[in-house]
Amino acid sequence: MSSNDYSDQMIDRLHQALNTPETVSDEEMEQWMHDPSFNDALDTMLMARRAMLGEQYQEDTSQEAFRQFMAAHEPTDEAVEVPIGQSSSARKWWKASILAIAAATLGWWFLPRFSTDVPVAQPSNIIYHQTSYLDTVAVRPLHDNSQYQQSRSTITVPQGQHAMITLPDGSKVWLNAQSSLSYPNTFEAGQPRQVMLKGEAYFEVVRDEQHPFIVDCGKLHTRVLGTSFNVRNYPESSPCVTLVSGSVQVEEANHRVLLKPNQAATLSSTGALRVDEADIDNATCWLEGLFRFDGMTLREILVEVGRWYNMDVVVNDDTHLDDRLHFSGERQWTVNEVIEYLELICDVRLDIKDNQLLLN
Amino acid sequence: MMTNARKHDEMRKQMERLYTTFYQQLFLYALTIVDQEEEARDVVSDVFSLVWNQWTREEDITPVNSSYLYKLTKTKCLDRLRRDKARNNYAAFLSHVQLPETDDEVHLYEHHIECLREAIASLPEPGKTILDYCYFQRLTYQQTADKMQLSIVVVRKNMLKVFKILREKLNKATK
Numbered sequence: 001m002s003s004n005d006y007s008d009q010m011i012d013r014l015h016q017a018l019n020t021p022e023t024v025s026d027e028e029m030e031q032w033m034h035d036p037s038f039n040d041a042l043d044t045m046l047m048a049r050r051a052m053l054g055e056q057y058q059e060d061t062s063q064e065a066f067r068q069f070m071a072a073h074e075p076t077d078e079a080v081e082v083p084i085g086q087s088s089s090a091r092k093w094w095k096a097s098i099l100a101i102a103a104a105t106l107g108w109w110f111l112p113r114f115s116t117d118v119p120v121a122q123p124s125n126i127i128y129h130q131t132s133y134l135d136t137v138a139v140r141p142l143h144d145n146s147q148y149q150q151s152r153s154t155i156t157v158p159q160g161q162h163a164m165i166t167l168p169d170g171s172k173v174w175l176n177a178q179s180s181l182s183y184p185n186t187f188e189a190g191q192p193r194q195v196m197l198k199g200e201a202y203f204e205v206v207r208d209e210q211h212p213f214i215v216d217c218g219k220l221h222t223r224v225l226g227t228s229f230n231v232r233n234y235p236e237s238s239p240c241v242t243l244v245s246g247s248v249q250v251e252e253a254n255h256r257v258l259l260k261p262n263q264a265a266t267l268s269s270t271g272a273l274r275v276d277e278a279d280i281d282n283a284t285c286w287l288e289g290l291f292r293f294d295g296m297t298l299r300e301i302l303v304e305v306g307r308w309y310n311m312d313v314v315v316n317d318d319t320h321l322d323d324r325l326h327f328s329g330e331r332q333w334t335v336n337e338v339i340e341y342l343e344l345i346c347d348v349r350l351d352i353k354d355n356q357l358l359l360n
Numbered sequence: 361m362m363t364n365a366r367k368h369d370e371m372r373k374q375m376e377r378l379y380t381t382f383y384q385q386l387f388l389y390a391l392t393i394v395d396q397e398e399e400a401r402d403v404v405s406d407v408f409s410l411v412w413n414q415w416t417r418e419e420d421i422t423p424v425n426s427s428y429l430y431k432l433t434k435t436k437c438l439d440r441l442r443r444d445k446a447r448n449n450y451a452a453f454l455s456h457v458q459l460p461e462t463d464d465e466v467h468l469y470e471h472h473i474e475c476l477r478e479a480i481a482s483l484p485e486p487g488k489t490i491l492d493y494c495y496f497q498r499l500t501y502q503q504t505a506d507k508m509q510l511s512i513v514v515v516r517k518n519m520l521k522v523f524k525i526l527r528e529k530l531n532k533a534t535k
Binding site: 008011012015016019040041044045046047048049050051052053054055057060061062063065066068069070072073172204332333334 | 372375376379380383384387388389391392393401404405408409412417439442443472473474476477480481491492494495496498500516519520523526527530
């Protein structure tokens, strides 16, 4: 590849664009995309910049960075070792509380590194933030010692966010937007481990044959020994449990079914419990900050999109609502990008007005 | 299956290895894209957190490809750029930047950077200083011209010449 292939003009503009990107127009960008020498020119410039940065930052900061990393990741792991259901001595709880406090404090200190604005939820200090791919921070709730034996915790996640919780037995739960999980602060000996879910969560349950783990979604109960599965229980759609690994028993008032990996149980509006082959990627892609709708109706897609971007959906034209589409994208996209994409794959007009998504 | 404590120790060891081997170059790579030191460090820390979380979830501590780390770093950098309205455009065409796909390519990439470093260090003047002002310190051609008391035409000519020299050095390095 001869270096004469690059028009001088392009090099000029590219150089200017790297310095002041806001001066680049959409048309210009379009042009460059179609210019074969563009990639090479860009590469050269960026590599040159990288080389010069290397000159500037000669000191190796990896040791210091590693120290900080471990400081953020040590206490959480230690705090997981709380046994189930044993009535612990006062000293053990004190130790667990101190570790939990340390974790929460350190977690708080490290917040600025991970997120821009972070709400702190009631009642206990759960910290959650906008996720991009799986970068959730695992924190433990602070327990008030005196009430510890009696109380439950409820974690509620608003639109557009995720949270990750570690339960008293070490089981991990990822909560999707607009979901809430209620669980006891201690799992009692001789009792099943029961939690209540509204919305959607992905569970990785620690195996304990003596204490089955039960997810209560109102009409649907999911009973497991130790396994990974996704539970979806949003108000406007049928509750659905998808099994990734292990085995679960799903029951409603009159039926129970035993799922194998890659199967999903859905409770239809007529009350029938149906088992189907499931697409695991579809069911759990929200964990990775992705949208993935494979053969879902426009209606279902709009609901999910509305939920993520915190918008109501208003349907002015319902002709295409039941069209089945294949859509995949990133949750980090702006709502405009998502709309553009949807308009491309389906013959509809979508507009945004007053924080509402209008289907025309 | 390891106990919790032993697994944690092993994870710590492996993570230290990753930091020692890759932190500095990933940080510089991120810095090239996001342009702010604090943010670049955040991104790399996020990338390593992701790896840590994966290890926590799985039974085995799977080794990590360097190209995977680069890819994660690039993606996270672009995420951050996109969130910021002012830098959104920039993110769009940066997403076309080539990435090393395999560990070998990462090695080669870092080697090319080294070649460029040498090439830049041995540039003749005034090209070398002009490159520094225009490209590194982000002055416009006019500002550089004023600073060095040269005409803007000379500045531009030199930038083009320097670019071609660097391009040739890179071409040679890949053969």
